[in-house]
Amino acid sequence: MIAVIRVSAAFLRLFYQSVYLALGQIWTNKTRSVLTTIGIVIGVASVTAVIAALTGLKAKVLTQVESFGTNTIFILPTRPDKGSMRHASWWTIRFLPEHFDDMLEHCPSVERFSRIAGIGRHTAHYREKSAENVEVTGIEAAYHEIQSRPVVLGRTFSVIDDMQVRPVCLIDPKLRDELRLDRDCIGQSIRIGHYAFRIVGVIERQPELQFGESGQEHYEVFIPFKTTFKMGRPWIAAFAASKGTEVTEEAQAEIRFFLRRTRNIRPGEPDTFRIESVKRFMETFNSIALMVTLVAGGIVGISLLVGGVGIMNIMLVSVSERTREIGLRKAVGAKKSAILTQFLIEAVVLCFIGGLVGVGIGQCLTLVISGINPVLELTYIPAWAILLSFGFAGSVGIFFGMFPAIKAARLDPIEALRHE
Amino acid sequence: MTLKMQTMADKTEKLIIRLQNVIKIYKVGVERIHALDGISLELWENEYVAVMGPSGSGKSTLMNVLGCLDQATSGYYExxxxxxxxxxxxxxxxxxxxxxxxxxxTFELLGRLSALKNxxxxxxxxxxxxxxRRKRAKNVLERVGLEDRIKHRPNQLSGGEKQRVAIARALVCNPSILLADEPTGNLDSKTSEGILKLFDQLHQEGQTIVIVTHEEHVARHAKRIIRMRDGLIHSDLPRDQDPAYKKVMQNVVREELE
Structure with a gap:
C-alpha cells in the first residue's frame, strides 16, 4: 500500500516536473514552436472541417429525406437482368392502373398509397406568358400526405374530380409567379399543350436539393390521376406509406407479393418492378457518407503524419542543440525517465497546442463553408471529431516524440557536457 | 601517515568518501586506457581538498567517479x-x-533562464x-552574495557572477560534497580570488569541498593537496607539508624579507 502511494507520488512528481519543463521550453522557443505545429494545425483543421462538412451534408440530406417520411415506399417498373422479360420493351413492363386495385386490402402493413402518372414535361401558357419545363403528373389523394406536400391554397382533388376526369390542376407557386397569375389564382385557367386546366389549388413547392437540377428552372403541375389518360399514355408508378418505419420491410414484401400476382409473374421469374424505400436509401446514403468520411480521414491522417515528422525533426534538432543542457540536467540529478518524459511531453504538448489551434481554425472554416453553400448550412463539428483530432494529435506527439526523447534520455552526462 | 594521525585524532568527524583500489579503464578502439589505476582515498567531513595533476593524469576521471557521473570498472566506492x-x-x-x-x-548555466531559475x-x-524551490534558491543566492542579481540572465552577469550562480546551484540541495572542476579556469585572476574566497567561506561554514585544478595558487586555498600522475595518487599531503606549497611559501617569505 505504502509502496503504491510512493510509486504514484513519484509518477505524479515526474509528470508535473515534465509538464513544467516542457511548457517552459515551448514558451522560450515561441517562433520555432509555432512553425513546428503548423503541420499539426493544418491536419487537425482539415480533419475537423471535412468531418463538419460531411456531417452538415448528411444532416441536410437526412432532414429532407425525413420530410418525405421514412416509411415512404416508391414502386416503379424495371427490366430484370435475367429471365424471359430481360429483353422486354419498357412498354410491356409498364404498370397499368389496375395492377394496384385493392392493394390496401391485400397489404396490411401499407397505410396508404397513391398511383402517380407521369406524362413528361410540357409548356404551360397563360395569356401571353409561357413557361417551359413544366412537369405534369397525375396523382391521387394520398399523394399529399405521403410526400408531405400539402395544398397551401385552395383545395385538393375531390373524388368527383377524378371520377369525372375533370380538367383541374394544382400548381406550384413558382409557376404561378412565372406565368403572372394572381396571387390567389384559384379559378384561373392555364393551357398545357392543347388542354386547358382550371386551377383549384396551390401545392407546396418541393424542397430544393440544389445539387442535381442543373440550373434550369423546372415547375410542377398536378392533375387528377385519371385525367392524365386524356392527355396521352402516362408512365405509371406509385408511392406508398407503411404503417410505421419498423414495418416498412414487411410492407415492401407484401407489395411485392401482391404485384407479382397482379402482374402475372410466374414463380421463378424475376420481378419486373422495383420497390424502393426511403429507409433503404438512408442506409445507402449513410454507408456512402461513412466511406467518404473514412477516405477523407485517411487523406487528412497522412497530413497529420507529415506534421508528426516535422515534430520529430524539430525535436531531434532540439535534442542535439541542447545536448550540454541534458548533460547538466543529468549531472544535477535528472533521471533518464525525467529527461524522457520532458522531451516526450514537449512533443505531445506541441501537438496538443497544434490540435487546439487546428480545431479553432477548423471551426472558422466550418463557418465559412456553411456561409458559402446553403446545402451545408447545417454544418457543425461533432464532439467526437474534436476528440478524434485531439487523440490523433496526441498519438502523433507520442509516436514521433518517442525517438528523440529516447535519444535524449540515453545521452551520457560526461559526453554530453563535453559536447560543443 | 600524518593524515592518518590527524584523522585518528579527530574521530568525531564523519567519513564522507571511501575509495578502495578504484580502477577505471576506457576502451578506445582496441586500446585499453587505465584512467584510474587503483586509487584508494578517504575524505572526511569539512575537508577542503585540491586534486592536482597534469592533463591525462586521471584527475577528471576521478572527479567523474567521485561525482557518480561514471562508475568504476572495479574497486569500491562508498x-x-x-x-x-x-x-x-x-x-x-x-x-x-x-x-x-x-x-x-564553463559554468553550464542555461542562458534562457534567470539566475534564480538556474x-x-x-x-x-x-x-x-x-x-x-524558490525560497531555497533565493537563500542560497544570498549566501553567495547575489541577492541583487536574482532576475538577471547569465548574459547580463559577469564571469565571476556566473560562477557564483553555478556555485549556488551546486549548493541548493545541501550536498555532502562540493565538486569543482577548474572553477577559476575561465576567470581572470582578480575574479578568481573572489571565487576562491567564497570557497574558503563555504569551507568555514562546514562544506566539504574537492577542487580539481592545475593552478598552484588555486590549490593553495585547500587544506589538503592530492597530486595525481598516470592514474595513481602521487602524493596526498596536508597543504603545509606539500613540497610545492612549501617552496612557494618560502619564496613569498623571501620576497617579503627582501
Missing part, C-alpha cells in the same frame, strides 16, 4: 556510508541530486524540493 558500486542509473541520479554539487569550468533547477528533480 559515499555517505552507501556503496555506490552496484547502484542503478536512477539511484546514482538521486545521489547526484541529493549529495553532490558540481561546479564546472539555481532552482536541481530542486525540480529532487524528491521534496519542488514546493520550496
Amino acid at each position: 559515499l555517505d556510508g552507501q556503496d555506490t558500486t552496484k547502484m542503478s542509473d536512477a539511484a546514482l541520479a538521486r545521489i547526484r541530486n541529493e549529495r553532490i554539487g558540481f561546479v564546472f569550468q 539555481v532552482e533547477m536541481p530542486l525540480i528533480y529532487s524528491r521534496n524540493g519542488w514546493w520550496s
Whole structure:
C-alpha cells in the first residue's frame, strides 16, 4: 500500500516536473514552436472541417429525406437482368392502373398509397406568358400526405374530380409567379399543350436539393390521376406509406407479393418492378457518407503524419542543440525517465497546442463553408471529431516524440557536457 | 601517515568518501586506457581538498567517479556510508541530486533562464524540493552574495557572477560534497580570488569541498593537496607539508624579507 502511494507520488512528481519543463521550453522557443505545429494545425483543421462538412451534408440530406417520411415506399417498373422479360420493351413492363386495385386490402402493413402518372414535361401558357419545363403528373389523394406536400391554397382533388376526369390542376407557386397569375389564382385557367386546366389549388413547392437540377428552372403541375389518360399514355408508378418505419420491410414484401400476382409473374421469374424505400436509401446514403468520411480521414491522417515528422525533426534538432543542457540536467540529478518524459511531453504538448489551434481554425472554416453553400448550412463539428483530432494529435506527439526523447534520455552526462 | 594521525585524532568527524583500489579503464578502439589505476582515498567531513595533476593524469576521471557521473570498472566506492558500486542509473541520479554539487569550468548555466531559475533547477528533480524551490534558491543566492542579481540572465552577469550562480546551484540541495572542476579556469585572476574566497567561506561554514585544478595558487586555498600522475595518487599531503606549497611559501617569505 505504502509502496503504491510512493510509486504514484513519484509518477505524479515526474509528470508535473515534465509538464513544467516542457511548457517552459515551448514558451522560450515561441517562433520555432509555432512553425513546428503548423503541420499539426493544418491536419487537425482539415480533419475537423471535412468531418463538419460531411456531417452538415448528411444532416441536410437526412432532414429532407425525413420530410418525405421514412416509411415512404416508391414502386416503379424495371427490366430484370435475367429471365424471359430481360429483353422486354419498357412498354410491356409498364404498370397499368389496375395492377394496384385493392392493394390496401391485400397489404396490411401499407397505410396508404397513391398511383402517380407521369406524362413528361410540357409548356404551360397563360395569356401571353409561357413557361417551359413544366412537369405534369397525375396523382391521387394520398399523394399529399405521403410526400408531405400539402395544398397551401385552395383545395385538393375531390373524388368527383377524378371520377369525372375533370380538367383541374394544382400548381406550384413558382409557376404561378412565372406565368403572372394572381396571387390567389384559384379559378384561373392555364393551357398545357392543347388542354386547358382550371386551377383549384396551390401545392407546396418541393424542397430544393440544389445539387442535381442543373440550373434550369423546372415547375410542377398536378392533375387528377385519371385525367392524365386524356392527355396521352402516362408512365405509371406509385408511392406508398407503411404503417410505421419498423414495418416498412414487411410492407415492401407484401407489395411485392401482391404485384407479382397482379402482374402475372410466374414463380421463378424475376420481378419486373422495383420497390424502393426511403429507409433503404438512408442506409445507402449513410454507408456512402461513412466511406467518404473514412477516405477523407485517411487523406487528412497522412497530413497529420507529415506534421508528426516535422515534430520529430524539430525535436531531434532540439535534442542535439541542447545536448550540454541534458548533460547538466543529468549531472544535477535528472533521471533518464525525467529527461524522457520532458522531451516526450514537449512533443505531445506541441501537438496538443497544434490540435487546439487546428480545431479553432477548423471551426472558422466550418463557418465559412456553411456561409458559402446553403446545402451545408447545417454544418457543425461533432464532439467526437474534436476528440478524434485531439487523440490523433496526441498519438502523433507520442509516436514521433518517442525517438528523440529516447535519444535524449540515453545521452551520457560526461559526453554530453563535453559536447560543443 | 600524518593524515592518518590527524584523522585518528579527530574521530568525531564523519567519513564522507571511501575509495578502495578504484580502477577505471576506457576502451578506445582496441586500446585499453587505465584512467584510474587503483586509487584508494578517504575524505572526511569539512575537508577542503585540491586534486592536482597534469592533463591525462586521471584527475577528471576521478572527479567523474567521485561525482557518480561514471562508475568504476572495479574497486569500491562508498559515499555517505552507501556503496555506490552496484547502484542503478536512477539511484546514482538521486545521489547526484541529493549529495553532490558540481561546479564546472564553463559554468553550464542555461542562458534562457534567470539566475534564480538556474539555481532552482536541481530542486525540480529532487524528491521534496519542488514546493520550496524558490525560497531555497533565493537563500542560497544570498549566501553567495547575489541577492541583487536574482532576475538577471547569465548574459547580463559577469564571469565571476556566473560562477557564483553555478556555485549556488551546486549548493541548493545541501550536498555532502562540493565538486569543482577548474572553477577559476575561465576567470581572470582578480575574479578568481573572489571565487576562491567564497570557497574558503563555504569551507568555514562546514562544506566539504574537492577542487580539481592545475593552478598552484588555486590549490593553495585547500587544506589538503592530492597530486595525481598516470592514474595513481602521487602524493596526498596536508597543504603545509606539500613540497610545492612549501617552496612557494618560502619564496613569498623571501620576497617579503627582501
